[in-house]
Amino acid sequence: MKNYISIGLLGLGTVGSGVVQLIKNHQEELVHQVGCEVKVKSILVRDVEKERDIQIGQTHLTTDPNELLKDPEIDIVIEVIGGIEEAREHIIQALEAKKHVVTANKDLIALYGPELQQKALENNCDLFYEASVAGGIPILRGLSDGLVSDRIQKLMGIVNGTTNYILTKMDEDGLSYETALKEAQDLGFAESDPTSDVEGLDAARKMAILARLAFFTNVNLEDVEVSGISNVSVEDLNYGKKLGYVMKLIGYAHMENQQLEVNVQPTFLSKSHPLAAVKNEYNAIYVNGEAVGETMFYGPGAGSLPTATAVMSDVVAVIKNMRLGVNGKSFIKPRFERVLKTPAQRFGQYYFRLHLKDQVGAFSKITTLFNELDISFEKILQTPISKNELAEIIIVTHNVSMERFERALMELRDLSVVEEVISYYRVEGDAKK
Amino acid sequence: MKNYISIGLLGLGTVGSGVVQLIKNHQEELVHQVGCEVKVKSILVRDVEKERDIQIGQTHLTTDPNELLKDPEIDIVIEVIGGIEEAREHIIQALEAKKHVVTANKDLIALYGPELQQKALENNCDLFYEASVAGGIPILRGLSDGLVSDRIQKLMGIVNGTTNYILTKMDEDGLSYETALKEAQDLGFAESDPTSDVEGLDAARKMAILARLAFFTNVNLEDVEVSGISNVSVEDLNYGKKLGYVMKLIGYAHMENQQLEVNVQPTFLSKSHPLAAVKNEYNAIYVNGEAVGETMFYGPGAGSLPTATAVMSDVVAVIKNMRLGVNGKSFIKPRFERVLKTPAQRFGQYYFRLHLKDQVGAFSKITTLFNELDISFEKILQTPISKNELAEIIIVTHNVSMERFERALMELRDLSVVEEVISYYRVEGDAKK
Numbered sequence: 001m002k003n004y005i006s007i008g009l010l011g012l013g014t015v016g017s018g019v020v021q022l023i024k025n026h027q028e029e030l031v032h033q034v035g036c037e038v039k040v041k042s043i044l045v046r047d048v049e050k051e052r053d054i055q056i057g058q059t060h061l062t063t064d065p066n067e068l069l070k071d072p073e074i075d076i077v078i079e080v081i082g083g084i085e086e087a088r089e090h091i092i093q094a095l096e097a098k099k100h101v102v103t104a105n106k107d108l109i110a111l112y113g114p115e116l117q118q119k120a121l122e123n124n125c126d127l128f129y130e131a132s133v134a135g136g137i138p139i140l141r142g143l144s145d146g147l148v149s150d151r152i153q154k155l156m157g158i159v160n161g162t163t164n165y166i167l168t169k170m171d172e173d174g175l176s177y178e179t180a181l182k183e184a185q186d187l188g189f190a191e192s193d194p195t196s197d198v199e200g201l202d203a204a205r206k207m208a209i210l211a212r213l214a215f216f217t218n219v220n221l222e223d224v225e226v227s228g229i230s231n232v233s234v235e236d237l238n239y240g241k242k243l244g245y246v247m248k249l250i251g252y253a254h255m256e257n258q259q260l261e262v263n264v265q266p267t268f269l270s271k272s273h274p275l276a277a278v279k280n281e282y283n284a285i286y287v288n289g290e291a292v293g294e295t296m297f298y299g300p301g302a303g304s305l306p307t308a309t310a311v312m313s314d315v316v317a318v319i320k321n322m323r324l325g326v327n328g329k330s331f332i333k334p335r336f337e338r339v340l341k342t343p344a345q346r347f348g349q350y351y352f353r354l355h356l357k358d359q360v361g362a363f364s365k366i367t368t369l370f371n372e373l374d375i376s377f378e379k380i381l382q383t384p385i386s387k388n389e390l391a392e393i394i395i396v397t398h399n400v401s402m403e404r405f406e407r408a409l410m411e412l413r414d415l416s417v418v419e420e421v422i423s424y425y426r427v428e429g430d431a432k433k
Numbered sequence: 434m435k436n437y438i439s440i441g442l443l444g445l446g447t448v449g450s451g452v453v454q455l456i457k458n459h460q461e462e463l464v465h466q467v468g469c470e471v472k473v474k475s476i477l478v479r480d481v482e483k484e485r486d487i488q489i490g491q492t493h494l495t496t497d498p499n500e501l502l503k504d505p506e507i508d509i510v511i512e513v514i515g516g517i518e519e520a521r522e523h524i525i526q527a528l529e530a531k532k533h534v535v536t537a538n539k540d541l542i543a544l545y546g547p548e549l550q551q552k553a554l555e556n557n558c559d560l561f562y563e564a565s566v567a568g569g570i571p572i573l574r575g576l577s578d579g580l581v582s583d584r585i586q587k588l589m590g591i592v593n594g595t596t597n598y599i600l601t602k603m604d605e606d607g608l609s610y611e612t613a614l615k616e617a618q619d620l621g622f623a624e625s626d627p628t629s630d631v632e633g634l635d636a637a638r639k640m641a642i643l644a645r646l647a648f649f650t651n652v653n654l655e656d657v658e659v660s661g662i663s664n665v666s667v668e669d670l671n672y673g674k675k676l677g678y679v680m681k682l683i684g685y686a687h688m689e690n691q692q693l694e695v696n697v698q699p700t701f702l703s704k705s706h707p708l709a710a711v712k713n714e715y716n717a718i719y720v721n722g723e724a725v726g727e728t729m730f731y732g733p734g735a736g737s738l739p740t741a742t743a744v745m746s747d748v749v750a751v752i753k754n755m756r757l758g759v760n761g762k763s764f765i766k767p768r769f770e771r772v773l774k775t776p777a778q779r780f781g782q783y784y785f786r787l788h789l790k791d792q793v794g795a796f797s798k799i800t801t802l803f804n805e806l807d808i809s810f811e812k813i814l815q816t817p818i819s820k821n822e823l824a825e826i827i828i829v830t831h832n833v834s835m836e837r838f839e840r841a842l843m844e845l846r847d848l849s850v851v852e853e854v855i856s857y858y859r860v861e862g863d864a865k866k
Contacts (some may be wrong), residue, residue, distance in 0.1 A: 018724075022582060022583075022724055025724075026582055026583070026584060026724070029582065029583075029584060030582065032649070032766065032768050033581055033582075130579075136722075136724075136725040136726065136728060137728060138575055138578065138579020138580065138728075141574065141575075141578050141579050142571055142574075142575065142579070142730075145571065145574050145578065145746060145749075145750065146563075146571020146574050146575070146743075146746055147571065147742065147746065148466055148745075148746050148749045149455060149459055149462065149463065149466075149741075149742055149745030149746055149748070149749055150455075150459070150462075150742045150745075151459060151462060216465070272712075274710070274731055276710075277707070277709075277710035282727075284729075289569075289742065290458075291451075291455055291458075291459070291569075291738040291739065291741060291742045292569040292732065292733065292738065292739045292742040293569065293732070293733050293736070293738075293739055294715075294731075294732060294733065295569060295570060295571075295730075295731060295732030295733070296729075296730075296731035296732065297575075297728075297729075297730055297731070298707055298727075298728060298729035298730070298731065299725065299726070299727060299728030299729065300725065300726050300727065300728070303726070305724040305725070305726075306724065306725045306726055308582075308724060309580065309582055309583045309722065309724045309725040310579075312581075312582030312583075313578060313579055313580065313581050313582055315582070316578075316581045316582055317578065324757065324759040324762060326757040326759060329757060333465065335465050
């Protein structure tokens with residue numbers, strides 16, 4: 001029997017290089033943790049000849065996945081190739097060959113997590129994916145081990161570094177969305193095609209994975225309602241600031257009476273909320289448990305080495321399980337049927353900004369409408385704007401159902417005194433409330 | 434074989450009551466997690482007749498520890514009785530009777546952790562103590578599982594809720610130390626004898642435990658240098674604010690070239706530091722790892738139910754290990770000889786405030802002294818004070834060894850132009866530096 005662990009690495013991009021580097025630089029720590037050496041035996045790449053920054057030493061590079069997946073000596077396959085179909089096939093093949101799998105692939109896990117987990121279970125293999133959510137933050141273990149005895153009620157995440165960077169720059173430096181995005185791209189915090197980040201899809205994938213673990217139910221990616229930040233304006237950020245808020249792209253997951261709501265949307269947070277201080281490209285996940293109350297996990301959401309630490313924490317967990325002979329046992333069973341809340345069951349506070357004709361009695365028409373719908377206001381801010389004899393009004397409601405708020409919006413737009421509803425956002429007030 | 438897990442609970446105070454409540458209220462979750470019921474069979478109390486707020490149902494109350502420790506049916510002993518000697522004896526007896534032990538006792542683990550861990554190992558038993566540090570925050574698992582593949586360099590903790598509450602009130606409401614302490618006592622955030630909290634001893638115990646796990650070395654409680662907050666003045670907080678700092682009681686642990694420094698002291702944090710936003714009674718541990726970079730774990734540091742969630746996360750871990758037959762294997766072996774840094778090897782920035790005689794050339798005497806010691810200044814703030822023709826000067830140094838800074842202090846006090854050195858504190862600047 002060989003006295004070391006052999007790893008097959010699928011992909012040698014940003015995360016893959018980090019994994020190679022970490023295994024090399026922290027070999028001593030690894031040996032101490034798991035009692036034997038850990039070696040990367042083979043790496044699947046697209047181009048064997050390509051020049052690379054990292055030293056890969058004796059490691060075998062190949063373009064043929066079978067050289068890893070059919071190699072009986074390889075114990076653990078790390079999938080950091082990205083994408084869906086190819087990665088899925090490789091992982092299934094690895095599990096069927098009784099290899100444990102560690103992946104950082106949020107797209108894949110968001111779409112096929114339960115299916116792949118089932119496949120792992122059938123083969124007595126581990127399938128871990130800590131790195132798929134929030135890079136270096138050990139949030140999946142935090143939920144499934146640390147807060148295991150609690151009943152998690154609410155989970156709010158800043159789980160996309162690109163959008164957090166953009167919103168921070170808009171808020172602190174007054175940059176427009178376009179300029180901030182450009183800056184993020186120049187610094188490598190945003191892709192040249194930023195759609196998946198700025199429109200919230202990336203965050204939605206992570207929220208689906210988090211919600212499954214937190215609420216023990218099979219959340220689908222389609223269950224996550226998404227809106228992105230591309231329409232957020234500096235004006236709204238400034239008004240929010242005046243009212244004591246800061247805007248973040250928040251992934252929100254809430255379970256109440258076994259009914260579920262998961263969405264991603266730009267949200268005004270009270271400045272006293274722990275997530276409000278999370279800036280630039282950093283990520284954080286705020287967890288509200290029935291017993292524990294408020295906790296938050298903060299750290300880098302991406303990057304080569306941070307993400308590689310998450311991958312390697314999974315690898316160490318796999319190896320410890322191998323030593324103990326208990327792989328494939330940490331499957332998290334869904335407990336609940338997935339039941340989504342209706343708009344009438346979803347409550348929140350809302351900020352909205354509108355332009356009102358500057359006529360006598362105009363504002364009272366607004367208050368009458370909201371009175372009739374039984375929606376009360378927490379904050380009001382009115383400023384005259386010079387052009388066109390309009391007044392700009394910002395209102396923050398008290399808690400109201402989404403259904404009722406949407407009805408109010410519709411009726412507002414029909415009022416003759418309302419020139420335009422410029423924008424509206426969800427508000428997350430003081431965390432304690 | 435019985436199809437449930439029997440727990441013996443030592444102590445029915447704040448945390449003990451939380452444990453009973455959590456096991457009752459979250460029984461369904463527990464069954465789902467561990468596949469069987471979890472029952473508290475017996476509880477050791479001081480007075481069986483005492484009226485209690487919580488319902489204990491069929492559970493047997495006793496004043497005789499042997500009724501738990503010698504009961505062959507009891508699988509897991511939870512120690513939440515506090516104190517040292519009695520708790521230690523009970524835990525040793527439990528381990529020798531092959532019972533797994535979960536404890537929330539930081540005093541005991543700080544003093545006797547390695548010895549008790551050894552005893553657990555000899556008996557193939559688990560000994561877990563997640564609740565001993567930072568209540569509901571799963572920081573010990575975060576370090577030993579989540580960041581397992583990284584090399585942790587620095588750990589900074591706000592690990593005492595009482596002092597954080599007091600400092601927050603002094604900072605935000607301008608209360609004096611005495612008034613803020615009184616308020617904390619009235620709200621139950623401080624004991625009637627607050628010494629162990631305000632003088633930093635409680636934080637020191639937690640830092641010893643954290644440093645052992647983070648750095649794989651047997652840190653003793655005596656290795657932790659401690660100074661508390663009872664001399665902190667509102668004046669210093671206000672000057673700090675002007676310079677962009679907020680004061681926190683920081684537990685600081687740093688490993689460099691396998692040399693170690695652990696201390697607890699009031700510290701000025703840059704407002705941009707993630708720990709600066711941690712307010713009131715909340716705790717947080719900031720971890721800086723070579724690969725992962727900056728992470729932070731935030732949550733309630735005390736309280737009945739939050740602490741009970743940490744206890745129960747350990748209980749679930751024990752039961753899972755029982756099911757898999759792998760108890761007593763998660764012992765963390767020390768890797769390094771404990772070598773403490775000398776004052777010449779300990780670097781930091783310092784804030785100091787002094788009263789200077791208002792004479793021509795007085796300030797240049799100060800700068801000459803610091804020049805000679807090769808200490809440069811990052812910030813200077815000078816304000817005349819009316820009485821006695823004195824000037825008040827605040828200086829923040831660049832990075833300097835503790836040895837050299839202490840020599841500067843000594844020489845400062847000898848200068849004829851220096852009336853008095855009022856105060857000095859360590860400064861932790863921008864986290865990125």
